[in-house]
Amino acid sequence: MRAWILSALSLVCCTVHASAQRSSAPAGSSASPGLPRLWEFKPEVLGKNLFFDTSLSTPAGQSCGSCHAPSTGFKFPDSHVNSGFGVAVGVIPDRFTNRATPTVSYAQFVPDGPPSAHFTSSRMIRPLTELLFTGGLFWDGRAIDLENQATFPFQNPNEMNNLVHNLPEPGLVVRSVANGPSSPMFRRVYGEDIFSQPVDVVFGKICEAIALYEKSEEVSPFTSKFDAYQYGRARLSADEFDGLRLFTGTTDGTTAGPPYRKNAQCVQCHGIEDNIHDGKSPFTFWCYVNLGVPKNRNNPYYTQTDSRSNPVGYNPLGANYIDLGLGDYLYPLNGLPPGNMGPGSDGFGDYLQINGAFRTPTLRNVDMRPSPSFVKAYMHNGVFKSLKEVVHFYNTRNLTTFPGEVIDFTQHDPYAHLRGEPLWPPPEVQSPVSMINPDGVPSADGGQVGNLGLTDEEEDHIVAFLKTLTDGFAPADHQH
Ligand code: HEC
Ligand code: HEC
Numbered sequence: 137m138r139a140w141i142l143s144a145l146s147l148v149c150c151t152v153h154a155s156a157q158r159s160s161a162p163a164g165s166s167a168s169p170g171l172p173r174l175w176e177f178k179p180e181v182l183g184k185n186l187f188f189d190t191s192l193s194t195p196a197g198q199s200c201g202s203c204h205a206p207s208t209g210f211k212f213p214d215s216h217v218n219s220g221f222g223v224a225v226g227v228i229p230d231r232f233t234n235r236a237t238p239t240v241s242y243a244q245f246v247p248d249g250p251p252s253a254h255f256t257s258s259r260m261i262r263p264l265t266e267l268l269f270t271g272g273l274f275w276d277g278r279a280i281d282l283e284n285q286a287t288f289p290f291q292n293p294n295e296m297n298n299l300v301h302n303l304p305e306p307g308l309v310v311r312s313v314a315n316g317p318s319s320p321m322f323r324r325v326y327g328e329d330i331f332s333q334p335v336d337v338v339f340g341k342i343c344e345a346i347a348l349y350e351k352s353e354e355v356s357p358f359t360s361k362f363d364a365y366q367y368g369r370a371r372l373s374a375d376e377f378d379g380l381r382l383f384t385g386t387t388d389g390t391t392a393g394p395p396y397r398k399n400a401q402c403v404q405c406h407g408i409e410d411n412i413h414d415g416k417s418p419f420t421f422w423c424y425v426n427l428g429v430p431k432n433r434n435n436p437y438y439t440q441t442d443s444r445s446n447p448v449g450y451n452p453l454g455a456n457y458i459d460l461g462l463g464d465y466l467y468p469l470n471g472l473p474p475g476n477m478g479p480g481s482d483g484f485g486d487y488l489q490i491n492g493a494f495r496t497p498t499l500r501n502v503d504m505r506p507s508p509s510f511v512k513a514y515m516h517n518g519v520f521k522s523l524k525e526v527v528h529f530y531n532t533r534n535l536t537t538f539p540g541e542v543i544d545f546t547q548h549d550p551y552a553h554l555r556g557e558p559l560w561p562p563p564e565v566q567s568p569v570s571m572i573n574p575d576g577v578p579s580a581d582g583g584q585v586g587n588l589g590l591t592d593e594e595e596d597h598i599v600a601f602l603k604t605l606t607d608g609f610a611p612a613d614h615q616h
Contacts, residue, residue, distance in 0.1 A: 179325050183349030185318045186342060192312050193296035198227035200289060200346065203237050209501030209606070210240040210355070211512055219511040222432050222518020226294040231446060233294050234437040234459065235275055236518030241607075242498045244351040245418050247271035249280045250469060251462060251495075253488075269424045269462060275494045275516040276465040277424070282347035287339070293449035294440075302447050306339035313342055358416050360500065361604040366412045372604060379601025382594055384408070400530065400598060401584045405496045419499040419605065424462045426492035426570040427585055428533055428545065428563035431458075432519035458564060459517060463491035485569070492565025503603045517564065523599045531595055532559050534576025534586035542587055545574035 186192065188201040203224045205213035212224050224233045249272025271277060279285035289295040291304035298308040313322055314331045323330055326341050349355065364370035372380060380389040383406075385399025390410040405425060408417035440446065441454045451457050460475040463486060467476040475491050476482065494516040503523060505512055514520040520529065534543045538556025546568040551558065568574050576586035590598070 179345050180348040180352040182318060182321045182325050183345035183347065184352075184354070185321065186313065186346050187349050189313075189316060189318060191316045192290065192298075192309050193227040194298045194308055195227065196312075198296055200240075200286075203289075203295070204240045207504070207506040208510070208512060209504030212237040213506075215509075215511045218513040218518065219521055221434055221436050222513040222521075223435055223437060224295070226292070226449075227297050228293075228446075231294040231297075231449060232436040232440060233292075234435070234451070234457070235516050236513045238275060238497055239501060240350055240355060242356045242418060242500050243273060243285075244282060244356055245498075246273055246422055246495070249273060249277045251277035251424060251466060269466070269488075269490060269493070270422045270495075272495070276461045277495055278465045282350050283340070283343045286343035286346045293446060299448065307335045309342060310335050310338045313338070356500075357607050359607045359609060361606070361609040362601075363412075363416065364609055365604070366417075370609065373600070375597045375600040376604050377601075378594070379597035379599070380604075382590065382598050383601055398588070398590060398594065400527075400588050400590060400594075402530075402598070404584055406499050420496045422495055424490060424493035424495050425572050426461070426490075426494075426563075426565055426567060427515075427530075428492075428566065428571045428574070429515045429517065429529075430519055430561040431564045432515075432517035433561075435517055460491045460565060461516065462493040462495075463488075463565075463570075466490055486567065489570045491567055491570050492563070493570055499602060500605045501607055502605060504606045523602050524595060527590075527595045527598045527602075529560060530585055531588045531590045532586070534573075535559050542576045544576070545571055 186200075187204075188199050190197055190199045190202065192199060203212055204210040207213060212218055214225075217223075217225055221232065222236055224237045226232065247270060251269040251272040253269050269277070273279035273282065273285040274288075279288060287306070290298050290306065290309050293299055298305055300308070310331070313319065319331075322341075322345075325345070326338075330338060330341065361370050361372070361376075365372050377389065381387060381396045382398055382400040383389075383402040384391055384393070385396050385401060385403070386393030387396050388394070391403055391408060392410060405421055405423060406419045407421045408419060409415050437451050438455045438457060440449070440451045443450045443452070463475040466488060467481075468474055472482055473480045476484070476486055476488075477491075502514075503512075511521050514523070514526050520526050534545070535541065536543060536554055536556030536558050538554070541554065541556050543550050543554065543558060545563070545566060550566070551562070563571065565571075573579070573583050573585045573587075577583060578587060578589070
């Protein structure tokens with residue numbers, strides 16, 4: 137029953153062209169005719185200023201960059217919040233997002249939403265039941281593209297909170313830009329009379345400029361040690377190279393090489409390009425997968441239940457909230473209830489096999505942090521606090537303290553009759569239908585998740601390899 141999903145995944149992942157092709161230079165609206173295109177009038181420079189403009193929240197104080205900071209690879213920049221809560225804090229201090237902050241770098245390469253079950257560049261269009269979804273921004277793909285995505289945080293009560301009488305009010309953002317430090321540059325880029333245009337038009341330009349910054353080389357520079365290695369300008373250490381070989385499961389660290397002694401299967405979802413001439417490696421196929429990640433019990437969103445203080449952003453389900461990911465977005469989009477469960481469902485359950493599925497993130501800059509002791513939160517809910525923990529989870533999700541015992545999540549009660557204690561709390565969405573490799577049994581491919589058979593040292597080597605994906609590598613500094 138599971139075999140076809142695994143093979144579908146391998147097939148999909150091997151067939152799709154992985155490369156992150158750079159989009160052409162930002163089209164952008166040009167400056168007034170006759171004026172030289174000075175660097176300071178470039179739309180992406182304007183967009184950068186807006187991205188870091190803390191006057192664009194209500195009250196003022198939070199910018200996009202407050203949650204997506206360059207020093208952490210555009211993830212959340214507060215180590216205490218990351219280690220404690222795992223999710224982000226909004227401009228109103230006691231409000232939290234339900235999910236962890238993903239990186240903005242390399243987000244420009246995410247295929248446009250809504251998530252679709254066929255690849256636009258692919259030869260393969262498969263029947264719905266065999267498909268893996270891909271594309272769309274946010275962990276659940278609900279934003280179409282970067283321009284559309286930028287409209288959300290401005291109007292989210294748990295983020296930048298530009299609302300009036302509980303309704304989104306983009307006019308607040310427009311007014312702040314018109315009266316703020318970026319106003320002259322904004323007029324230079326979009327025309328002197330831009331602020332006399334309708335609010336929606338100006339708001340659209342604000343989001344467009346931010347997206348142009350997000351698409352700039354500064355945000356996705358491809359300057360990691362791994363890139364230098366692929367260009368032949370750097371050598372990986374023995375540990376890093378072993379990590380790459382485990383990551384790809386091949387002796388030469390390419391996806392097509394001869395089999396290595398073990399295969400951690402990472403490349404099945406975090407795809408790479410073998411040859412730099414075919415494009416740069418995005419470290420994701422942008423496919424949606426339910427990994428069986430546990431609940432983050434410290435997520436303060438569970439206690440954010442007060443509808444009076446936060447009528448739009450409160451959590452009506454309290455501690456019972458379960459994040460169904462793609463299933464929360466795609467079923468309502470098709471006129472069915474979230475998760476296709478409960479009243480109004482079509483009776484076919486999770487027929488798209490998407491409950492608990494989240495978009496595979498890029499692994500670029502996954503280790504970027506301002507200091508070695510800085511804690512980053514990983515996965516859609518921020519439950520994991522280190523790369524070692526993430527890799528150990530992939531390695532042992534299905535194991536217990538009893539040697540050789542493997543939990544089978546296809547069983548009605550997978551925890552019945554276990555002889556040992558499970559090593560991990562139960563999956564947030566425990567589903568034999570959507571979970572990848574739920575029985576944890578090694579398949580012909582080695583089994584993708586849950587029981588990889590890696591030693592502690594091999595886990596460390598994979599982590600060492602992940603650290604080579606941090607941008608800003610200077611080959612001269614690393615000759616050893
Ligand atoms: C309060 C913290 C916070 C602020 C402020 C914030 N974000 Fe985010 N951002 C998040 C979180 C949390 C998510 C994931 C939400 C989800 O998936 O449901 C996210 C997701 C994103 C994504 C999607 C990335 C991907 O891989 O799909 C982009 C792009 C992004 N934010 C850009 C922005 C921009 C642009 C702004 C400013 C207009 C902004 N963010 C403001 C916390 C924040
Ligand atoms: C079957 C597909 C799949 C495989 C195989 C896979 N991943 Fe992932 N990876 C994902 C998905 C999906 C997520 C996000 C899951 C979530 O948040 O619930 C993720 C998240 C991560 C994250 C967290 C990133 C962040 O910003 O929060 C890291 C690190 C990671 N994977 C590394 C690896 C490594 C290392 C391997 C191999 C040992 C691997 N992955 C194998 C699909 C996969």
